[in-house]
Each structure stands twice: as structure tokens, then as C-alpha cells.
Amino acid sequence: MELSNVKEEATLKYQKKEDFNLLLDKDHFIYDVREDAETVNIFIKSDPHVCVCPNCGKESRELHSTYERTIQDTPLRGKQAYLNANIYKYECGNPECDRKVFTEPLPFVKMSAVRTDALNQLILGVSMFLSNEGASKVLSLIGVTVSNDTIQRLYNQIEFVDNPDIEEIGVDDVATRKGRSYATAIYDMKTRQLIALLEDRDGKTFREWLKDHRKVRLVARDRASAYAKAIKDVIPECIQVADRFHLLQNLIDRLKDIFKDEIPAEIFIRDGGILDTPPQKTNALKAPDEKVMNAVGYDNSPPRNPDGSMLEYDNKNRDLSSGQYKSRMGKGKKNRN
Ligand SMILES: [Zn+2]
Numbered sequence: 001m002e003l004s005n006v007k008e009e010a011t012l013k014y015q016k017k018e019d020f021n022l023l024l025d026k027d028h029f030i031y032d033v034r035e036d037a038e039t040v041n042i043f044i045k046s047d048p049h050v051c052v053c054p055n056c057g058k059e060s061r062e063l064h065s066t067y068e069r070t071i072q073d074t075p076l077r078g079k080q081a082y083l084n085a086n087i088y089k090y091e092c093g094n095p096e097c098d099r100k101v102f103t104e105p106l107p108f109v110k111m112s113a114v115r116t117d118a119l120n121q122l123i124l125g126v127s128m129f130l131s132n133e134g135a136s137k138v139l140s141l142i143g144v145t146v147s148n149d150t151i152q153r154l155y156n157q158i159e160f161v162d163n164p165d166i167e168e169i170g171v172d173d174v175a176t177r178k179g180r181s182y183a184t185a186i187y188d189m190k191t192r193q194l195i196a197l198l199e200d201r202d203g204k205t206f207r208e209w210l211k212d213h214r215k216v217r218l219v220a221r222d223r224a225s226a227y228a229k230a231i232k233d234v235i236p237e238c239i240q241v242a243d244r245f246h247l248l249q250n251l252i253d254r255l256k257d258i259f260k261d262e263i264p265a266e267i268f269i270r271d272g273g274i275l276d277t278p279p280q281k282t283n284a285l286k287a288p289d290e291k292v293m294n295a296v297g298y299d300n301s302p303p304r305n306p307d308g309s310m311l312e313y314d315n316k317n318r319d320l321s322s323g324q325y326k327s328r329m330g331k332g333k334k335n336r337n
Contacts, residue, residue, distance in 0.1 A: 025107045028085075040076045046087040046104060053092040054111075055099035062091040064101045071109050073116045075143030083108075083116065119144065120154055127151045162195050163188065166213055170220040170243075171227050173201035184227075189220060203230040210234040222246045 032043040073081040127135030132148035168189035184198040198205035203226030218239045221227045268275040303311040
């Protein structure tokens with residue numbers, strides 16, 4: 001196809017879209033995007049609109065002044081992204097309200113936050129599996145500059161919204177520090193949100209929590225009998241279910257016990273048969289049988305390029321002149337002596 005035809009088809013099919021508002025709501029629009037080597041700056045303007053006073057809830061259309069906010073967002077193509085928002089302050093017209101002026105809210109960021117909700121979610125998501133320091137380093141690779149202290153602050157800000165009228169919950173024990181301290185996590189089965197994190201996992205705090213949540217009629221729980229007993233004592237009519245994960249875990253644990261009794265800890269197999277005694281250790285490296293190699297036509301010559309030159313391997317794991325390799329070799333010798 002000719003280039004002019006391709007271009008014509010592209011103009012018909014792919015209309016250039018100036019409207020970036022899929023990122024925002026109807027009251028805000030993007031008017032400029034600027035990019036340099038490390039950052040992408042997106043400029044947002046607010047359309048004058050009806051705004052609700054956060055203090056009294058009364059609607060206002062009275063603009064007071066403009067206001068600029070810079071908010072760090074999730075990275076764009078590995079670059080740090082900033083939203084530069086030019087928004088409005090409104091006057092509250094309610095004479096009984098203490099708040100004379102208020103700043104309009106933005107749909108993607110909390111009132112006085114410097115990072116978008118999406119970025120905070122990304123940071124928390126990454127640091128969930130790493131130390132704060134490790135998360136800070138990994139995030140810097142993809143264009144998020146955040147210190148490990150900030151990550152800790154974000155964690156400290158997490159609040160659980162408990163619901164005293166909740167009817168269906170999931171309960172599980174979680175390690176807050178692996179192998180050392182445990183907690184009891186309670187989830188809302190409908191929203192899948194964590195609504196409470198209780199101090200122990202022996203059912204003591206869970207029992208107290210249940211007493212304040214007497215509408216609970218269904219609990220999906222793990223196998224811990226401590227939870228089962230607490231539920232039975234506090235809300236006897238409540239239905240208890242074990243989830244599939246825990247049922248499978250029960251089954252596997254039982255099977256392991258059976259196999260442990262039946263099968264010895266070590267089994268030695270040679271040439272398809274089971275040995276009665278452990279095999280003798282041998283350090284001698286057996287050279288390949290030349291007769292066998294010749295019979296199958298094995299070509300033991302080094303591989304070559306199509307032009308006949310020797311094919312060189314680039315193996316970065318065996319850079320014999322590297323400092324790391326030398327020091328390791330030195331250590332190995334010491335150990336052998
Ligand atoms: Zn007000």
C-alpha cells in the first residue's frame with residue numbers, strides 16, 4: 001500500500017483526540033503536557049462549578065480565588081509524573097457556617113495530600129512485599145521518588161473502617177512479623193475490605209470483637225479451633241464455613257502424616273531399582289565411553305560460525321578475571337586447606 005493511502009486511512013480511522021478527560025471528571029480538564037528527560041508535567045485546570053462546603057454541606061458557586069497544587073502521580077513511561085492543578089477556592093454562602101472559604105476537592109487526591117490516591121496505592125502495593133528501603137529503591141527504578149520514611153508514614157495512616165452491623169465476615173490469622181507475632185484479620189466478605197486487625201490469634205480479642213458485632217450470621221474462617229469456639233460461644237446460631245484453601249490444607253497435612261509413617265526419610269534409587277544401603281560417594285568423574293560416543297556419531301569438536309571461525313560464548317557468570325570471581329576462588333582454596 002502506498003504511504004499516501006496509509007495516511008489517508010489513518011486520518012479516517014484514527015481521529016486525533018484532544019480530550020484527555022478520561023483521567024478526570026467533567027469539572028476538570030488537561031490544558032498542557034510538558035516532558036523533559038526525567039519528568040512529565042500534566043497541567044490541569046478546573047471549570048467553575050457547583051461545589052459543596054466540607055464544613056456545612058451547603059452548595060456554593062461563589063468563586064473566591066484560584067489556587068495551585070502540585071501532586072505527584074503514578075509514573076508515565078518510567079518518568080516521574082506531576083499533576084499541576086490550577087483550581088478554585090469557593091466562598092461558603094451560609095451565614096451560620098464558620099468556614100468562609102474552602103478549596104475545591106479533586107477526584108484523584110485527598111485534600112492536603114501531595115501524592116494521588118493511585119500513587120499511594122502503588123507505593124503500598126510494592127512495599128507490601130519488600131522492606132521500606134527495598135521498596136523505595138525499586139520504586140525509584142520506575143520513576144517514583146519516595147523515601148522509606150514516607151512509606152512508613154503511609155502505612156501508619158491506614159485506617160480500618162469497622163462496621164458494627166456487618167453480617168458476613170472472613171477471619172484469618174496473619175503474621176505481622178513472620179514467625180514472631182500474629183494478628184487476627186477480619187474482612188468484610190462483600191467488599192473484601194479489611195475492617196479490623198486484632199492483636200492476637202488465640203481468639204481472645206476476636207471474642208470481644210464479636211460481642212460488639214452480634215448481627216454476624218456467617219463466618220468464613222481458617223482451621224483454628226480458637227475462632228470456632230469464640231463464634232460458638234458468642235453467636236451460637238452463626239454459620240461457620242471453612243474456605244477451600246483451608247480444607248485443602250487440612251487434606252494435605254493429613255496426607256503428609258500418612259506418608260511420613262509409610263515412607264522412609266531417604267530413598268536411594270539407582271538404575272531404576274531401590275538400593276538397600278546408601279550408595280558409596282565417589283569423586284572420580286567418569287569420562288564418556290568413547291565407543292558409545294562414536295556409535296551415536298557424537299561430534300565433540302567445538303562449535304563454529306558459518307565462516308569457520310570458532311564460536312565464542314559470552315558467559316558473564318564466568319568472567320575469570322573479575323574481582324568477585326577471584327575473591328571467591330581464594331576463599332574456596334582456604335576452605336579446602
Ligand atoms: Zn459552609
